[in-house]
Amino acid sequence: MKILLIEDDEDILSFIQRGFEEDDYIVDTALDGEDGEYLAILNSYDVIITDWMLPFKSGIEIIESIREKNITTPIIILSAKGEIEDKITGLQYGADDYLAKPFSFAELTARVEALHRRNISKGLNLITFGDLSINTDTKIVIKESQTIELTAKEYELLMFLIKHKNGYVSNNMIEEQLWNNQKYINSNVIQVTIYHLRKKLGKELIKSNRGLGYKLEI
Numbered sequence: 001m002k003i004l005l006i007e008d009d010e011d012i013l014s015f016i017q018r019g020f021e022e023d024d025y026i027v028d029t030a031l032d033g034e035d036g037e038y039l040a041i042l043n044s045y046d047v048i049i050t051d052w053m054l055p056f057k058s059g060i061e062i063i064e065s066i067r068e069k070n071i072t073t074p075i076i077i078l079s080a081k082g083e084i085e086d087k088i089t090g091l092q093y094g095a096d097d098y099l100a101k102p103f104s105f106a107e108l109t110a111r112v113e114a115l116h117r118r119n120i121s122k123g124l125n126l127i128t129f130g131d132l133s134i135n136t137d138t139k140i141v142i143k144e145s146q147t148i149e150l151t152a153k154e155y156e157l158l159m160f161l162i163k164h165k166n167g168y169v170s171n172n173m174i175e176e177q178l179w180n181n182q183k184y185i186n187s188n189v190i191q192v193t194i195y196h197l198r199k200k201l202g203k204e205l206i207k208s209n210r211g212l213g214y215k216l217e218i
Contacts (some may be wrong), residue, residue, distance in 0.1 A: 001116060002026040002177065004043070006036030006050040006062065007078065012101075016049070019105045020112075024152075026180040033057025040066050044163075044177070045073050046119070047112050052079035052090070060093050067094040074115035078103070127162060132201065134158070141201075148200050153178060157193050161206065161216035168212035 003020060007013040008031050017027045028043065030036035033054040040048055040062065048066075050059040057065075059077055066073070076097045077090045087098040096118075097111050127134040133142040139155055141148040150158065156178050161169065174190050194214060198206055207215045 001046045003112065004028050004036070004039055004045045004048045006030045006033065006054065006059065008032060008051060008054050016105065016108070033062055037062045037065055040071065041069060046116050048073050048075045050075060050077060052077055052081055060090065063094045074119050076111060076115065143201060150200065153193055154197050158197060161214065165216050168209060168215045170213035173213070
């Protein structure tokens with residue numbers, strides 16, 4: 001899961017980022033509202049977590065801006081403003097959840113996971129094409145009535161290709177989304193992951209173009 005965290009308190013930001021990364025989440029961060037809005041519009045995230053009070057642009061202003069652009073990513077507001085009226089205001093402006101400071105990291109994690117599950121279930125939780133069937137709730141992939149065992153990265157890459165179906169995604173796009181441009185990524189890890197996906201799901205499923213990248217034709 002990929003998260004955008006917008007928080008101007010560096011200690012809180014570091015604490016949250018470290019906790020999620022220890023659980024193998026990918027976390028992008030911003031210390032002010034303008035940078036946070038830019039990242040939210042530029043990239044694709046599973047959940048956005050934003051403080052209410054931020055330099056340059058508030059969390060509410062960020063939410064207004066990205067909702068106007070039809071970005072439906074689930075958003076959690078973190079705020080020291082814990083009154084019921086503040087929570088109602090945040091939800092009315094387009095947030096999906098509201099967590100008052102101070103909070104426990106365990107509760108934040110539970111809320112993030114719940115929002116992610118809800119967002120998936122709002123869409124099509126069963127994806128079928130050709131002889132493949134994917135349940136996005138259970139992450140079970142079935143081919144010709146047989147369950148296909150995929151690693152976490154293989155599944156993430158398959159879903160990323162499905163998200164961009166019938167269009168090419170480059171190595172840079174895949175690396176940024178699945179590995180967050182980690183410096184220690186092996187130069188051929190994407191090619192190896194593609195190789196294993198093709199071996200398990202069928203060579204004809206994923207097309208490649210040396211100059212453009214990879215494409216899943218559905």
